[in-house]
Amino acid sequence: MIVLEFKVKGKTTQYTAIDEAIRTAQFVRNKAIRHWMDNSCVGQKELYRLSKSLREEFSFVKALNSSACQASIERAYSAIARFYSNCKKSSPGKKGYPQFKKNCRSVEYKTSGWKLSSNRKQIDFIDKKGIGKLKLKGTWDLNLYQLDQIKRVRLVRRVDGYYVQFLxxxxxxxxxxxxGRMIGLDVGLSEFYTDSNGYTEPNPKFYRKGEKRLKFQQRRVSKKKKGSANRKKAINRLGRVHLKISRQREEHAKRVARCVIQSNDLVAYEDLRIKNLVRNHCLAKSINDAGWYQFRKWLEHFGIKLGKITIAVNPAYTSQECSSCGTIVKKSLSMRTHICKCGFVLDRDWNAAVNILKLALSTTGHVGTWVIDSNASGDSTSTLVGVILSGQVGSMNEESPHL
Structure with missing residues (x-):
C-alpha cells in the first residue's frame, strides 16, 4: 500500500464544506467512543449500527457519505482495539485509553463518495456536503493505477492549505x-549518526535553527486580541513555521535513510524507545529535534522496498562494552572517548556502532526487518516483516515508487 498526496485547489465555499465534512467525521468518531464508554461488550458491528442510527437522527451526518461515516467508526474502533491490546500485553505506563478528538484534521472516504475525472487531474466529491470538484496539484500520475486499486481517499487540512491522499x-x-557491505548505526545528538566505519552524519538541528523565528511569531500571536481575525492570521503564520520545520526534518530523514539502504545490504540500528527517552526534560527538545523515529521509519520502509536487511538491536550496553575485548567500561554522557584497559581507544559513538553491528550479526539467515534482543542469545523477538512500528505509525506519505 502506497500513499500519493496532492494539494487541492478550490473555492472558499468548497474549503468550508471540507471543514464541515471533517467536523462531521469527528462527531461520528466521538459518538462511537461515547457509546463504547457507556456500554459493555461493544464490538465493531454494533458501532456500525450506531452509524446508521446517527444518519437517521442527524441530517448533517446523513449528508456525509456513508463510507466516510464507516471510516470514522473504524478509526474509533482502532483506538479501542489498541487499548485492549496494550492491556493484554500488560505494557508499562499508560495503556492509551480512547480519547475524544477536539481538533480533527482529516476525513476519509472508501471506494464511494468520490469520482476522478477522465484525465485524473480532478476529483469530484459527490455526497451532499457540497465539496464538489477540486483540482489536483502534484507530480504523481494516477493514470498508472486502476480505479479499483484506490482503496481510500483522504482529505487533510493543514495550515498551508488542503490536501487529498490516495491510498x-x-x-x-x-x-x-x-x-556486499554491512553497517551499524549509532544515533546521537551532537552527530545525527555514527556508523561502524567511523563516518559521522552531521545533525542539521532544524528546530534549533528555526527557534528564533518561532519565538518571534509566538510573540506576534500573544500580542493580538483573542478571537480577532489578526490573531487567527498570526496563529496561521506560526503554524506554517512549525510545518516547515517538520517537513525539513522528515525530508532529511528520508534522504539519509535512502542513501544508507542503497549503499549497504545489511543495516543494524538501535531499538530505541523514544517515548521513554524524552522523559528526560534536559534532552527532550534535542531528541525530538534529531528525528530518530522518522529516520528509523524510513530505514525500514526503504529496507522492504529495496529488499535489504534491517535489524533493530537492543541498545543495552552498546556504549559501555569494548568492541575489541568485550569488557564493560562504564562512562557518563560527558565522556566522548572509549578507553579500555586493553589499550583500545576509540570514539564513543564509533565503538557503539561497531557493537551494534556485531550484535546484529550474531543471528544469521534472517531476511527482512527484525528486532533482536541482546539478552536472547541471537533469538529474534519479532519476526514479521514491516510490523516493528505498526503500533506507532498511523499513516505516512511515501515517496514515489518510481524513485
Missing amino acids: VSAENKVDVELT
Whole structure:
C-alpha cells in the first residue's frame, strides 16, 4: 500500500464544506467512543449500527457519505482495539485509553463518495456536503493505477492549505544489485549518526535553527486580541513555521535513510524507545529535534522496498562494552572517548556502532526487518516483516515508487 498526496485547489465555499465534512467525521468518531464508554461488550458491528442510527437522527451526518461515516467508526474502533491490546500485553505506563478528538484534521472516504475525472487531474466529491470538484496539484500520475486499486481517499487540512491522499494497493519493491557491505548505526545528538566505519552524519538541528523565528511569531500571536481575525492570521503564520520545520526534518530523514539502504545490504540500528527517552526534560527538545523515529521509519520502509536487511538491536550496553575485548567500561554522557584497559581507544559513538553491528550479526539467515534482543542469545523477538512500528505509525506519505 502506497500513499500519493496532492494539494487541492478550490473555492472558499468548497474549503468550508471540507471543514464541515471533517467536523462531521469527528462527531461520528466521538459518538462511537461515547457509546463504547457507556456500554459493555461493544464490538465493531454494533458501532456500525450506531452509524446508521446517527444518519437517521442527524441530517448533517446523513449528508456525509456513508463510507466516510464507516471510516470514522473504524478509526474509533482502532483506538479501542489498541487499548485492549496494550492491556493484554500488560505494557508499562499508560495503556492509551480512547480519547475524544477536539481538533480533527482529516476525513476519509472508501471506494464511494468520490469520482476522478477522465484525465485524473480532478476529483469530484459527490455526497451532499457540497465539496464538489477540486483540482489536483502534484507530480504523481494516477493514470498508472486502476480505479479499483484506490482503496481510500483522504482529505487533510493543514495550515498551508488542503490536501487529498490516495491510498493505492500496489507493489512498492525495486530490484537492486547487492553491494556486499554491512553497517551499524549509532544515533546521537551532537552527530545525527555514527556508523561502524567511523563516518559521522552531521545533525542539521532544524528546530534549533528555526527557534528564533518561532519565538518571534509566538510573540506576534500573544500580542493580538483573542478571537480577532489578526490573531487567527498570526496563529496561521506560526503554524506554517512549525510545518516547515517538520517537513525539513522528515525530508532529511528520508534522504539519509535512502542513501544508507542503497549503499549497504545489511543495516543494524538501535531499538530505541523514544517515548521513554524524552522523559528526560534536559534532552527532550534535542531528541525530538534529531528525528530518530522518522529516520528509523524510513530505514525500514526503504529496507522492504529495496529488499535489504534491517535489524533493530537492543541498545543495552552498546556504549559501555569494548568492541575489541568485550569488557564493560562504564562512562557518563560527558565522556566522548572509549578507553579500555586493553589499550583500545576509540570514539564513543564509533565503538557503539561497531557493537551494534556485531550484535546484529550474531543471528544469521534472517531476511527482512527484525528486532533482536541482546539478552536472547541471537533469538529474534519479532519476526514479521514491516510490523516493528505498526503500533506507532498511523499513516505516512511515501515517496514515489518510481524513485
